Amino acid sequence: MTKLFATRFALVATMLLLVTPAIAAQQEDEAPPPPKPGKPISAGEVLSGELNAMKIRDVKNAGKRIAMYQITSEPRRLPAPNGLCDLETGPETFQLVTSSDAQASQLKSFVGKEISVKVDEITCASDPGQMSEAVVTKWSLVKK
Structure with missing residues (x-):
């Protein structure tokens, strides 16, 4: 045995x-090969991706629930001094800040769809509670 x-x-x-x-x-x-930094994006360029909507609590407005819109795209590098936003490849999620009810209602009909926006002002997310890696504060919708 x-x-x-x-x-x-x-x-x-x-x-x-x-x-x-x-x-x-x-x-x-x-x-896998090491990730490559995304293409650069600067003011005046177009950002495309799927639009998502989330309900968040507004800290300034006594916790009122407001809609927050976000584009999920390929990684992009931001202009200096933001660069890659402390990420290896650059941000992939971009929060769209709405400056009026008209902009918010304009985005509402595109949730879950591919959209393109012309970026006028963009920065890395810095405030606690921001759900995206980068924030687009000034933008306009691009018709396809």
Whole structure:
């Protein structure tokens, strides 16, 4: 019985010695390349992506729930001094700040769809509670 066990153990150990280097080599081949920084975006350029809406509590307005709109896009670098917003590839989520009820109602009909906006003013998110990595404070909707 011990002879049979020793034979099987030796066979398994030999197989592990042969397979382990192949598995390690395969894992090294599958290592993803380091992420590249996104394309730069500056004032006057167009930002495209899917529009999302979230309800958040407004700190200034006694906790009143307000709609916040966000575009999810490919990573983008912001102009200096913001750069990559302390991220490896740049921000992928951009909060659209609405300056009027007209802008908010304009965005409401596009929730869940691809939209494009012309960016006039953009910065990294800095206030606590902001749900996006970057904030677009001045923008206009681009018709396709």
